[in-house]
Amino acid sequence: MKILIKNGRIIDPANNIDKIADLLVDGDKIAKVAEGITDEADKVIDAADKWVIPGLIDLHVHLRDPGYEHKETIATGTRAGAMGGFTTVCAMPNTDPVTDNEILVEYIKMKAARDGVINVLPIGAITKGQQGSELADIGKMAQVGACAISEDGKSVSNPALMKNALRYAKMFDLPVFDHCEEITLAKGSMNAGDRASLLGLKGISNDSEELIVARDMILAGSVKAKIHLCHISTAESVIQIKQAKERGIAVTAEATPHHFTLSEEDITGYDANFKMNPPLRSKKDAEAIRQALKDGTIEVIATDHAPHHTDEKNCEFEKAANGIIGLETALPLGIKVLVEGGWLTPSELIAKMTVNPARVLGIDKGTLGEGMTADITIVDPNAENIFDVSKMASKAKNTPFGGYKAKGKVLYTIVSGETVVENGKLLK
Amino acid sequence: MFRRKDLLGLRDLSREEIMTILELAAEMKQKIDDPSLRSTELKKSSIVTLFYENSTRTKMSFMLAGDYLGAMVKDLGVSTSSVNKGESLIDTGMTLDQMGINVMIIRHQLTGAAHILAKNVKASVVNAGDGSNEHPTQALLDLFTILEYKKRFEGLNVTILGDISHSRVARSNAFGLTKLGANVTLAGPSTLVSNSMKCLGVNVTSDIPAAISNADVVMGLRIQFERQKNMPFPNLREYSSLFGVNNELLKKYAKEDVLIMHPGPVNRGVELASEVIDGKNSVINIQVKNGVAVRMAILKLLTESNVQGGGAQ
Numbered sequence: 001m002k003i004l005i006k007n008g009r010i011i012d013p014a015n016n017i018d019k020i021a022d023l024l025v026d027g028d029k030i031a032k033v034a035e036g037i038t039d040e041a042d043k044v045i046d047a048a049d050k051w052v053i054p055g056l057i058d059l060h061v062h063l064r065d066p067g068y069e070h071k072e073t074i075a076t077g078t079r080a081g082a083m084g085g086f087t088t089v090c091a092m093p094n095t096d097p098v099t100d101n102e103i104l105v106e107y108i109k110m111k112a113a114r115d116g117v118i119n120v121l122p123i124g125a126i127t128k129g130q131q132g133s134e135l136a137d138i139g140k141m142a143q144v145g146a147c148a149i150s151e152d153g154k155s156v157s158n159p160a161l162m163k164n165a166l167r168y169a170k171m172f173d174l175p176v177f178d179h180c181e182e183i184t185l186a187k188g189s190m191n192a193g194d195r196a197s198l199l200g201l202k203g204i205s206n207d208s209e210e211l212i213v214a215r216d217m218i219l220a221g222s223v224k225a226k227i228h229l230c231h232i233s234t235a236e237s238v239i240q241i242k243q244a245k246e247r248g249i250a251v252t253a254e255a256t257p258h259h260f261t262l263s264e265e266d267i268t269g270y271d272a273n274f275k276m277n278p279p280l281r282s283k284k285d286a287e288a289i290r291q292a293l294k295d296g297t298i299e300v301i302a303t304d305h306a307p308h309h310t311d312e313k314n315c316e317f318e319k320a321a322n323g324i325i326g327l328e329t330a331l332p333l334g335i336k337v338l339v340e341g342g343w344l345t346p347s348e349l350i351a352k353m354t355v356n357p358a359r360v361l362g363i364d365k366g367t368l369g370e371g372m373t374a375d376i377t378i379v380d381p382n383a384e385n386i387f388d389v390s391k392m393a394s395k396a397k398n399t400p401f402g403g404y405k406a407k408g409k410v411l412y413t414i415v416s417g418e419t420v421v422e423n424g425k426l427l428k
Numbered sequence: 429m430f431r432r433k434d435l436l437g438l439r440d441l442s443r444e445e446i447m448t449i450l451e452l453a454a455e456m457k458q459k460i461d462d463p464s465l466r467s468t469e470l471k472k473s474s475i476v477t478l479f480y481e482n483s484t485r486t487k488m489s490f491m492l493a494g495d496y497l498g499a500m501v502k503d504l505g506v507s508t509s510s511v512n513k514g515e516s517l518i519d520t521g522m523t524l525d526q527m528g529i530n531v532m533i534i535r536h537q538l539t540g541a542a543h544i545l546a547k548n549v550k551a552s553v554v555n556a557g558d559g560s561n562e563h564p565t566q567a568l569l570d571l572f573t574i575l576e577y578k579k580r581f582e583g584l585n586v587t588i589l590g591d592i593s594h595s596r597v598a599r600s601n602a603f604g605l606t607k608l609g610a611n612v613t614l615a616g617p618s619t620l621v622s623n624s625m626k627c628l629g630v631n632v633t634s635d636i637p638a639a640i641s642n643a644d645v646v647m648g649l650r651i652q653f654e655r656q657k658n659m660p661f662p663n664l665r666e667y668s669s670l671f672g673v674n675n676e677l678l679k680k681y682a683k684e685d686v687l688i689m690h691p692g693p694v695n696r697g698v699e700l701a702s703e704v705i706d707g708k709n710s711v712i713n714i715q716v717k718n719g720v721a722v723r724m725a726i727l728k729l730l731t732e733s734n735v736q737g738g739g740a741q
Contacts, residue, residue: 184658189539194627198439200539200561200599270540315516316538318559 008047013351014367055087055375060302067096072307078116080394087375100136121147142172150177180212235288254300272320307396332406378412437562457721468498493723567600581608590649615639619660674701
C-alpha cells in the first residue's frame with residue numbers, strides 16, 4: 001500500500017524541515033519526501049494548507065488497563081490518542097495490579113497489539129506495588145520493552161531508594177519519569193493561594209513540587225543518571241531546572257496543556273473537572289511554564305491524560321479523583337495558546353510533541369526522515385475547534401475544556417503506514 | 429427580598445438578602461420565648477438533617493427551629509444510614525428528594541459538599557458547615573447578635589481570634605461582615621492564620637494586643653484539634669499565654685463595651701479565659717438562642733421561595 005500526501009506543509013523539526021512538499025509512504029515506511037513526487041499510489045491525500053507532521057508522541061498517559069476499565073481501556077484510550085494525532089503513547093503503571101513486573105508489561109503490549117490502534121509503550125513502576133519500599137523488577141521489565149520507569153502519581157519518598165533506582169535504571173538505559181511531590185506538603189485539593197482561600201479549599205503549595213524537583217535532580221547528578229521531570233507546574237521549578245541544566249545535569253522536563261493554558265483563577269466553583277495534581281497554579285506560574293517552553297527549559301509537552309468515570313468527578317470536590325483527559329485537546333491547545341499566542345513557532349510546538357519526547361525515550365521515532373516508520377499526522381491548523389466533550393473518543397469525559405475555543409483539527413493519523421483516522425474520523 | 433433555592437454560603441449573598449434574613453429573625457425570636465406565638469406556618473414542610481459530622485447546637489437548633497414553625501423534622505442518622513454502605517452523597521440526596529423532603533440541612537467534612545448536593549436535588553439545601561469553607565447560619569446568627577447589641581455594622585471593629593485556617597465560621601463571618609461595612613481582623617499564630625485570607629478583604633495579624641485594640645466585638649474560635657495534622661504551635665500553655673484573651677488584655681486594649689462572642693464549643697482557658705467567657709460582656713449564651721431564631725427565618729424564607737422542592741414532580 002502506497003499513500004501519497006500532496007502539497008502539505010511538511011514540518012519535521014528533527015531534520016530542520018518546514019516547507020511545502022509531498023510525502024510518499026510505501027508499506028510501513030516513509031519512502032520519500034520531496035517536491036512534485038509523481039509516483040503511482042493507492043491513495044492520494046491532498047494536504048494543501050495542512051500540516052504534515054510526525055505522529056505525536058505522548059510520554060504521559062493513563063490507559064487504566066488493567067484494573068480500571070470503567071475509566072478507560074487500551075481500546076478507547078488509543079482511539080482517543082489517534083483522534084488527537086498521537087501515534088505513540090507511554091502508559092503509566094498505576095494500574096491494578098500495578099505494572100511492576102514483566103508479565104504486566106507483556107500483558108499491556110499484548111492488549112495493545114490486539115485492541116489498540118496506535119503504539120503503546122508501557123512504563124514500569126519504580127517500586128513494587130508503588131509502595132516505595134523495594135525496587136520493582138526493573139531489569140526484567142526493561143528486557144520485555146518497558147520504555148521507562150515511574151512511580152507515577154507520587155514520588156519515591158525515601159531518597160536512598162530513589163537514588164538506587166536512578167543508578168539501577170541507568171544500566172538498562174531506562175529513563176526515570178519523576179512525579180515530583182513531597183506528600184507531607186500536599187494535603188489539599190487545589191493550588192494554595194487566594195483562590196483556595198476564597199473557596200475554602202485546602203491548598204497544595206508550590207514548594208511540595210519544588211522540593212522533590214531539587215532533590216531528584218541532585219540525586220540524578222550524583223549518580224550521573226538521566227531524569228525526566230513530569231508535569232512541571234511552578235515558576236521556581238523552572239528556575240531550578242534551568243540552573244541544573246547549566247550545571248550539566250541530564251534533566252528533561254515536560255509540561256501539560258492544562259498547565260500552560262489555565263490557572264487557578266479558572267476555578268470558580270466546585271467543578272472537579274478542574275481538579276488535578278499538580279493543581280492549576282497561579283497566572284504567574286502558568287506564564288513561567290509558557291516562557292520555559294519558549295526558552296527550551298521544558299522540552300516536552302505531555303498530556304497526563306487521566307480518564308475518570310463521571311461518578312468519580314461528579315461528587316464532593318475534595319473527594320473527587322485527580323486528573324483530566326488530554327489526548328484529544330493537546331494539539332489544538334498548543335496551536336491556540338502557544339503558536340497563536342506567539343510563544344512557539346509551529347516547528348517548535350511539533351518538536352515538543354514528537355522528536356523531543358522520542359529523544360527522552362531514546363527511540364527512533366518522531367521524524368519524517370526517509371526510511372523511518374510511517375507514523376504521520378495531518379492537521380488543519382486553521383480550523384476552529386470548539387471542544388465537544390460528547391464527541392470525544394475517550395471513554396471518559398472529565399475535562400474542563402468543554403466549549404473551549406481552540407485551533408486546529410486532526411484530519412489523518414497514520415500508524416506504520418496504516419490509516420487510523422481519515423478526514424477526522426476513526427476508521428476502526 | 430430573598431429568592432433562592434438554597435443557602436450555601438455568605439460569599440454569594442447580597443447585603444439586602446442578609447438584612448432580609450436578620451429582620452425576619454427578629455420577629456421569629458419572640459416565638460422562642462413565648463410558646464403561644466409558635467405557629468404552624470410550615471406544617472406542609474418536611475425537613476431532614478443530614479449530619480456527616482458531629483454537632484450539638486447546630487443540629488438541635490435547626491430541629492427546634494423547624495418544630496417551632498410546625499414543620500415535620502427528621503434526622504437522618506448518617507452513621508446508621510446507607511452512607512455506611514458506601515452510598516454517595518448525590519444518591520442519598522436524590523433518594524430523600526423522592527420522599528418529598530422540602531429542605532435538606534447538611535453538615536459535611538468536605539468543602540463544597542452542600543453545593544454538589546444542592547445541584548442534584550429539588551429540595552432546598554442549607555449548608556450547616558462544609559469542610560473548611562462556610563457555616564452560613566452560624567455567621568448569620570453572629571451578625572444578628574452583633575446587630576442586636578450594636579445596632580449597626582458600618583465601621584464596627586470585629587476581631588476573630590484563634591484557629592482561623594480551619595474555621596468555616598471565620599470565613600462566613602468575614603464574607604458577611606465585610607459586605608455590611610465592618611472592619612474585620614483575623615488573628616492567631618501565623619500557622620493558623622494565612623496571609624492569603626487578606627483576599628477576603630480583612631486584616632490579618634499575629635499581634636493579639638493590636639488585633640483587639642479598639643475592638644467592638646471579639647469572637648473567639650476553638651482550636652480544632654480534630655483537623656490538625658502537624659501541630660501548629662508547641663502546646664496549649666504557650667498558646668493560651670501568647671494568643672489567648674483574658675480580662676486584663678481586654679481592659680487594656682478593647683473598647684469598654686466590647687462584645688464577647690464564641691460559636692462554641694469552647695475550650696475554656698485556651699482561646700478565651702473563663703473569666704471572659706462568663707464575664708458581663710459575654711453574649712455567648714444569647715448567640716445560641718439567636719441561632720434558633722435565625723434558622724427559623726431561613727427555613728421560612730427558603731420554603732417560600734422554593735416552590736419546586738418537596739416532591740412537587
